[in-house]
Structure formats: C-alpha cells, structure tokens
Amino acid sequence: MASKRFVDSNRDNAGDFNGESAVTQSCEPCMKTNISKTATVFCKDCDEYLCDTCKNPHTVYKPGQHNIVNSQGSKSSSVILDMKGMDKCHEHAREIEFFCQDHSKLCCLSCVLIHRKCDQLDEIAKVSRQTRPELQALKHSLIKLQSEADDFLADCKQSETGLNESIAKISSEVDTMKDRIIKLFEEAKQKLISEAKQFKIADVKRIRNKRDASLKVKEELNKVLSMCCVVLDSGTPSQQYIYSELMKEKRKTIESAMDDQRKIKFLSTMTVSFPKQVTSLLEMGSNSIKLNCVGNKTVDTSPISLSSQSKPVTLKLLVSVDLPKTGDDKEKPFLSGLDFLPDGRLVAVDNFNMKCIILNERLQRLGTPYKFKSIPQSVVCVSHDTLCVTGGGGYKTVCLLSVSTDNTITLTRKINTTSLFISICCMSPSHMVVSTHYDPRPVRMISVDGVETDFDHILTFPKKTYQGDESACTYVQSKNTLVLTDQLAHTVFMYDTVNGTSRAVTNENIQEPRGACPGPGDTVLVCSKDKHSIVHLTIHGTILGTYPLDMKFPYIICVSKDSTRLAVSNCAEGVKKLHLYKISPAMS
Template identity: 70%
Template sequence: MTSRIFLDSNRDSAGDFIGECTVIQLCEPCMKTNLSNNASVFCKDCDEYLCDACKNSHTVHKTGQHEIFKFQDKKSALVMIDMKGMDKCHEHGRDIEFFCQEHAKLCCSSCVLVHRRCDQVEEITKVSRQTRPELQALKQSLIKLQSEADDIIADCKQSETVLNESTEKMSSEVDGMRDRIIQLFEDAKQKCITEATEFKTAESKRIGNRRDTSSKVKNEISNDLSMCGILLEHGTPSQQYIYSELMKEKRKTIESIMHDQRQIKVAPTVTVSFSKELTSFLEVGSNIIKLNYDGNKTVETSRSSLPSQPRQFTMELLLSVDLSKTGVYQVKPFLRGLNFLPDGRLVAIDNNNHQCIILNDRLQRLGAPYKFKIRPLGVVCVSHDVLCVTFGSSKVVCLLSVSTTNVIKLTREIKISSKVDSICCMSPNNMVVSTLYDPCHARMLSVDGVESNFDNLIFPNKTYTAHESVCTYVQSKNTLVLTDKLAHTVYMYDTVKGTSRAVTNENIRIPSGACVAPGDTVLVCSTYKNSIVHLSVNGEIIGTYPVDMRYPDSICVSKDGTKMAVSNCVEGIGKLQLYKLSPATS
C-alpha cells in the first residue's frame, strides 16, 4: 500500500474525496527512513510528530526553540491515508513530490528532469502547508455540488412520477373522449330511430287511409258496374236514362276522390345522412388526437394539420354598382341581406322592394326576382340550391329553392316563436337566427323547423329592435358572433364552454353586418368608420380595411373564401361592391 501523510484535521476532506481511510499516529522522522514507529509527542514550533527515540535528537540537532508536549487529542494526530494511487505519477508510477507552478503540473522525481529549466518547481512538503484554506473551499464547493446533484435526482424522481401519472391520465382522457363520442352516436341513433318510428307511424296511417279510401271507392265502382251491366242488358230505356243521369254526378265525385288520392305522396323509403362535420372528422383519421408536451406544445403527424395563426388579407375592388330607383325598382333598393351560393352566384335581399335577387359575378341580375308580401331582412344559403329568408315583422322564415336557370320558388314556410332579424348557417341542417324584442338574443333553428336555445350562454339583459344586432357563426370554433350597434361592441360566445368576450375598439363604430372570413375568422362592417374590421374568434383585431362606400351595412364571403360582397345603407345612391380576397404576404 502506498501512503501519503496529511494532518488529521484534513481527514474529513480526504474521506469525502477518496473514501474510507485508516488512521494511525506515526513519527515523521522515522517515516523518512521507511520506519513506522508510533508518535508520542508533538513539536509545536516545528509542527512535527515524534517518537520517544527521535525526540532527543530533534531537540539537539535542530536549531531554535522546541516546545514539546504529549498529545491526547486524536484530531491533532498524524494519519496515514490510502490515496488510491492519486499520489502516484501516471506517467512514471513514482511518488509525486514536486509541483511546477509554471505548468501547474504535479511531478515525480523523473518529471522534474523535464521541468529542470522551469523557474518555479517546488517540493510538495514545503508548499503543502499552505493548501488547507483551498482544500476547505474545495470541500464546500463539492458539498454544494453534491446538494445540487441530490436536487436533480429528486427532481428526476418527481418528473418520472409525473410522467407516469400523465401518461396514465392521457389514456383515461382518450377513453373518456371515446366514450363521449360513442354516447353521442348512441344518442343520435336513438333520436333517428325515434324520428323514424314517428315518421313510419304517420306515413303508415296516411298509406292506410289512402288504401282504405281507394278500396271503398273500388267497391262502390264494382257495385255500379254490376248495376250498369244489368241495366244495359235488361233495363228499360227509362231505367237506363235515370241511372245514367244519376251516375254522372257520382262519377264526378269518384273522379275527385281519385284525384285527391293520386296527389297524396308517400315516402316508403327512410334513409340516413351524416353531417359534413362527421365525414370531415372521419377523413382526419388518427390525427383527431394530438399529443402535447412541454417544449413542443403540439405534436402533429402531418404538416397539413399544423395550426396557423390568423392572417391579414388584401382586398381588391373588382366591381362597384350604384343602387338607385329605376324602371325595375319601385323605390331605391336597400340590400339588407347578402349571401353566396356554392357556385358563386350572389343572393341579395332587397328590403325596400320586397325581393330576392340572383346576381352573377358581374353583379348583373339573373332571372326574375322573387317577390315577397312583406319586407325580407336576412338570407342564408342552406345547401347548394336552398335559401332561407327571415322577416322581422312576422314570426316566420321561408325556404326557397333556386334552380340552375335562376328560377326561385317558395318551398315551405316555417313558423317560429319570435320575430328574427339575421340568419346564418351553423351546420348543414341547422341555422342560427338573431332575435327581435327577445331577451334570448339568438336561437338555433333546424331546416325542419325545430327551435332550440343556447342553454349555457348568458346574454346581456336587453333586447334589440330591427337592424340593431346581427349574427354569424364560426362552425369550426363553436363561436357565435353577435354585433351590438348602439354599444359599438362585438360579442364572441363560445357555445361549448359557455364563455363570452365583449370586443370594443376605436375602429369598431356602429358594427352592423358580420360574416365568417377565411381562416375561421370574422369580418364586421364598421358603419361609421366606412371600413371592414377583421377579427379572430378570440377578439383580437387582425386588420382594418377601408371600403369605397359610405356606411357599409351588409357583408358576405364566398364559399371558397376568394370574394367578398358589401352593400351600404345611406341616403342617396347606395352601392353594391365585389372584392377579391387574397392572403397578405408576410
């Protein structure tokens, strides 16, 4: 075993650094001659441990005062520490005895030959007594590093626990969402079955009534045919004449009954259709679930599904037409409602002339307008050829069909519980209407006429008259948008969470018409600013775009997001303008 001499007061430091050590009390002069005699006294002036044999020669041969005393304190004893080879030169295998200050290198007797030209090569025994403060500082720094290592280990344990828990929680969250979707399908299935059963019962009753009526008529005709045959073969001319005259009236009655029965249309086939949202959901595939973790908040499996921030766009004026009283119009047109058909044709609702008009991409009228008895307000394209129109003065909405040859026909009238103003699409089978004189500011309305409320939304305690509030709905964000003209405010309602946000801004003055814009954003007419304000569903102002007209009032964007139509509400000559929308370059 190779050993190294240290003062025992350094024993704790050495133990922390190289492990356990064996402590003995040795005589220093004896160690220089490779003897291992226990020390019994200590020379305080020379800072040297001595055995009894070396004590006398020490005081005789060394100059100076020698304060010799026996030691009892074990902590002041000389120790032998196993340095685990650290006191050996790695190059030559000899004991380290020197230190080259110039090269900051520990040296053995062989290394000294290489460093003989260096100015500061000192013996370890001479400089070692000055290292105690440095070793103490090193000990403290090592203790601090050890504490930091303990903290990191504890943090790793905690992180591992959280990681395991979050992974298990993720699985349960996915299972929970799956169960909700399954339950949603079950509820939808039960609803369809209930509706199908009710429809089947009603249709079966109609079919039965039609069959019974036709069977009764058939039996009567059989009797009449029998009588007619007998009279033709055996009856007198007088009998034949009387019967013929009587049967003329009866035949008319039978023909009327048969005509009515032929007009009754039954639907023997029941089919089911799935919403666009569901088919889109299925097209997404496994990307419907996304993994989030710190440092890379959202992990996507395809770049096409990466979320994008709302972007501004540029507006290029394509066409502008003046709306004035002409031979076509009885009074100056006021286009209260605008909406695009999927094929790009523009639908305009003329409030002043009670008309629904179809326009081409040159803003020229196509076909004959459809004339209403009362003033229409809003319009929305429900499908590729179906429109729904609102009337503020009556609790009714009308469904119109539009042919490819621009023929407009009334399909059905739906009676509703309150008067409504604007209308927009929520889903392929559902719409949203803004109400008049009603504390519930918006309702859902199906194409079948079923009304329902947004039960988890709280609206301001007020009501609106005509033209004071309009609605639009951002389907992908589950966001209902309502404008409040007099309050200069745009309300954003999250219909799933039941939260709301009131958006006010110096650029929003008398907000009127609103519609969904590209990127699931919202465009609002700022009437008194003669501009269009671009908003995110979070209420952030994305941009403001001036328009070449006074008091813009109604607005819509084409299905492909490339065109925008705007009309105004102003005394004098009104305008209808068509703009091209393009993404702004970053």
C-alpha cells in the first residue's frame, strides 16, 4: 500500500506567499536518474532545464537546434504560478496533495480520510518529478490540436468566402451566357430576315412576271371576247364559221399561256422553325440551368445522348396498366391522345369519357381530370405548363389548357376552327401541325393565336379526303420534316417542308400505320396497328427497327422531352392498355 505519511511538503517552500507556489527548477536529465541538481540554463527549443554538467552533452548529442539561455537563478529559480484554483479541492477548498490511482481522483488531506483504504494513493510531491515529460507531450499534442483548430477556422472562412465568390461567379456566368444567347438570336434573326427578304425579292419578281403575262392574256381575251360577241350578234353564218375556225388556234395559244401560268406557284406566307434543342430549352423552363455542387458531386443528369444521330434503340417495359372503367366513367377509357410534360408527367386524352388526365411515372392518376363538353381528339404540350387539345369543348375547336404543379387543369382559351382536326403536334413554339378529316387538305397549320394556314403552296399531298382516324401527323422540328400516316394505303409519307420534296415509305412491317411521334436522334416512331408493333424510321425512310408489343392494335404514341421514355396505348376492343417503356441506345 502506498505511503500515507501526511506531510504538507509545500509548506516549507510557501513562505509568506498567499495562494501562490514557489518552485525550484531542477536539472531534468539528472531527475531521470533520481539525482536532484539545480538547473542553471534553459533550452528554449527543447523546453528543458539543464545543469552545467548536462548542458554540453545536450547540445552535442541531442539532434536539432538548441537555443540555450541562463535560468532565472544560478542556484534556484522561483516561478510564481497562479493555478486559478485548479490546485484546490473543489469539495473541501484545501490544497491538493495526493492522487488516488484506484479512483483517478485528486485528493486533499480531507479526501484522504475517505480514500485511506485504497490500494494506490500517491503523494504528489514524490511522484511529480516524473510528470514533466508527460506534460511536455500533452503540451505538444495541445499545440497540434490548436493548430488543427486554426486550420478548421481558416477552412470555414475560406469556404464561406468561396461560396460568396461562387454565387457572384455563377451570376456573372449566367449573365454572360444570356448575353451570348441574345447576341446569337439577334444574329440569327438578322440572317433570317435577310434571307426572307431575298426570297421575297425573288418571289415578287416572279409574281410581277406572272402578273404582266396574265394582263397580256387578259387583254387578248378581252379583244377576242369582244369580237366574238359582235360576230355572234351581227355576223353572217359564213363570217361566224370563219371566225370560229380562226379562234380555235387562238384559243390553243391562250390556253397554253394559261397552263404556263398555272404551273407557277408562290409562297404566300413564310414561317420560321426552331431546332429541337431550342424548343427543348423552352420546355424545360427554369430547369434549363443546373447547379453543380463540386463538394457534394451534384451533376446534371442529362438525357441519354440519343439526340445527335439516328441510331437503333431498345425498349424496356417499365409499367403496363389496363384501362378499366373507374369513378364516373360512362365507358371504358379510350386514350386517343398522349404527350409528356417537360417534368415527366404524362398527359392523356380519354376520347370516350371526354377527359384530360395527368399520370405519374407509375401511370397512376394525379389530381382531378378535366372534363370536356364534347369529344376531345388529341393533345400536345406546347410549353412547360400549356396543352393544346383538338376537338375539346366543341368539335371544330382547339382548347388551350393550363396544368399546374399540383395537377390542376384549367381551360384558358378556346379557338374556333374552320376544319375538323384530329392529331396535333408542335411545329414551332407558336405553330402546330394538325391532321384533318372530311377535308381535301389532309394537313394544315394553326398558330396559338388561332390563325390557320396551309402547306398547299409548297407540298403536294395525296389527292384524297381522309375520314375518321384514317391518318395522323407529326413533325420533326430539327429537320423540318412533316410526317403523315395513311392507314388504308399502309404508307408513311415524309415531307421536307423547306425544299418541298417528299417520299412515301411502304414496308411489310408497316400495316395500317396510325399514331406517330418524333423519336430520339431526329427519327420517327410509328404505330403499326395490324402488326401490333412500333416501327422506328429515319426521316429518309430507312427502317431502324421494329418492336413487337404485348398489346393488340397500338393506336397512339409519344416520347418524353428527354427521349428516355415512350408511352403507347391501343384501340383493341375490350382490352385497352397503356404501356410505358424505357428507351436506351441499342448495343453495337
């Protein structure tokens, strides 16, 4: 058991100091060999007191630089140290003189009475000589922690400064990009206007030439017609016969001139088309710019890179749902129109129950469907929150609907039209392309302001009037390509609306084509109704692939704005379905 001789070892050195300690500094190397020798010098680099004997070996054999200074006294160095009450027992307010190893507790004379039975009770005055190396190690570790804390503070300050600078830099970069885009659009606009003016000059010249030629023909006709009337009224039979024979040749000449004039066509209107990259930017709205946080590795999960080239793809079925009658439905749903909102929600038009429905990625209904007053036909998303629906609210109409983030659908405008429209798709941010029925013009254009125009001056369509759902259209904006399906002719027509050229695509895999939509990489996807499949085509008519479906008679199709999802519904009697597929690049 440790010695319990209760001696106040500090009292002999305390003198008249109140609450202070007088300490004689001893040579530390000597203390390690249990020799008590007064230190005469101090090494600042090693933080060590030395006697004269130990000074020279210390500087010679111990590595490092040694800044040796005289101790504060040759025989004794008294340091007055205020322990701030740490050398007092908190319980008894007496000086601490012992340490109980059993309880790891500093003790005063009063505490010792409680710990007298402990196995190891050390008198601090006897064991303290061995403490200095531990205290020095503790000091160095505290200095290291202090330095690390300083690094933490500097890092915090640097990070905060970096965030402030990043925000300023982000704002500057966005402004720079905005200015570049505005400049680019201004340059594109000037180029476009210049081209339009040049085209106008050339066309005006042709118009005036035709007008002058037509005036001459008309003058000639006036003369001939005037003479013809006189001969009929006053001429003898012989004169009438002679004039009649002469006028046969004259009429041929006039008719030939008229035929030449009929062949000359003019562009009465000009429109502008925007590439898919621009319209996609508008559809994305405020989500068009992504924040990249380097520390957290937040990245822009861009669409898969399918938009640059026309390549085959693979379809993976994600969700399949049957379309039973639910709620207030009078009939089993028939989805005659589909399109994706930019945020990924799916919009569906229920033709039989006259509704517009919002669906999530699991094809579950969101919010309350919008109820039309009459049969809707097709739907297209023209901006991040605006839909155009043909037929809704009146047969010869196009309804503009607004969709909120909480899936509330509101009618914002109703446009009365002169034709009966079926399918609808975007041609530009302000113009749609629509297919008709019971109209000799199978495809027409309509603006968001309700202005209707025709393609007749640049395109030649099949000379037939489609009835019901015998045809549908779509438009590949980046390639200015109009697509028209002819169900009964088993043909897909593709028209270059800039050059006025066209091609008819027929194939054994294209049987009763119905709905069509732009696909990844400036391609076209078409429902082959009687083959129960989807056909993937380039705009030049090359078939990239066919995809059999687990549904009969696919009817309508659409692809998400990022080209990663495809939705398709069918028109089979009694077994109507809706499928959602993932689009991926086909492996080489």
